Amino acid sequence: MVLAGRISDFIRQTMAGGPDWLGPAVVLLGALLLSLLLHWLLFRALSRWVDAGSGMAGSALRQAKRPMRLAFLLAALAIAVPRTDLPWRLQDVLGHIFLILLIVLIGWTSILLTRNLSDRVIRRQRMDLDDNLAARKLVTQFRVLRRTATILLTIFTVMGVLLTFETVQKYGVSLFASAGAAGLILGLAARPVLANLIAGIQIAITQPIRLEDVVIVDGEWGWIEEIFATYVIVRIWDWRRMVVPLSYFIEQPFQNWTRESASIIGAVHWYLDYTVPVTEVREKLEEIVRESPHWDGQVINLQVTDADKDAIALRGLMSARTSPQAWDLRCEVREKLIAWLQEAYPEALPRMRAELLSSPADTGASPA
Structure with a gap:
């Protein structure tokens, strides 16, 4: 851009004898053409360099080509306008506008590149698999970091635009110099967001x-x-x-439930009578689980976990590849085992026992 400034000075001196508008027009046009030439040379060299690299770099380069062309044009105008013979107020206003647009464009380009990079990485991950732990790790990282980077880039872009105003610079310096109660209030107000x-x-x-x-x-x-x-x-x-x-x-x-793996162990409880044959129930449980498409082939177990005055508690353990499949497996096993007990051992279902004692009058015996 220093070269562009020198060229604009040379053109302005050459056109000093022409109409008043000719010199500024030629300076601005020359700056625009030079910025387009520099943009073309830069991206041509970068395109050749990334051809042998990854597709991600090539995609990022294609994504940034158009925004950076506009950034080169704005940068050329921001440098050339102050060097023309336009009224000083107009020069300052145009130069300030071009500088603001350049800052906004750089921030916008950075956000686009961040999104393009994260989207390409996310699209390569297979989230439709049962064991997708590695994919979920990577997708989570890139999505959260992308949103965080977007917020930070937006904040920095807004700060950069505001700092182009002299009044904001003065108030900003005074605010940092007296960062007492005002800084504390702002910190407390922004605490939830931060x-x-x-x-x-x-x-x-x-x-x-x-x-x-x-x-x-x-x-x-x-x-x-x-x-x-x-x-x-x-x-x-x-x-x-x-x-x-x-x-x-x-x-x-x-x-x-899926911190280290998508696989999970499910449990089913039954409360049955003391007469239930536990060994046969265990064999039937293993048969039902092995026939289920939801079982992952790892865990089958039946244990007597409790016994009180009315019934015993059986707990069946079975594993599945995912928690939804574990839920379906538990419901299936619970239903089929109860149906089998109703058919094969109905007396093993929970029941209340009572003992009837006959009185002496009913037996005809005289009380002692």
């Missing part, structure tokens, strides 16, 4: 939750449907949606 923003970065790095994780939050069982910059959408099993602040998952305890 807490959730920082929590989003923590979740992207440490990942206590991921997309499609099965969680229990405030007694509600559901899936992590979406993670935004400041809150999380939990899809509850009955299609309701719970909106939870991001900071909740950093500060409060909750259950995550």
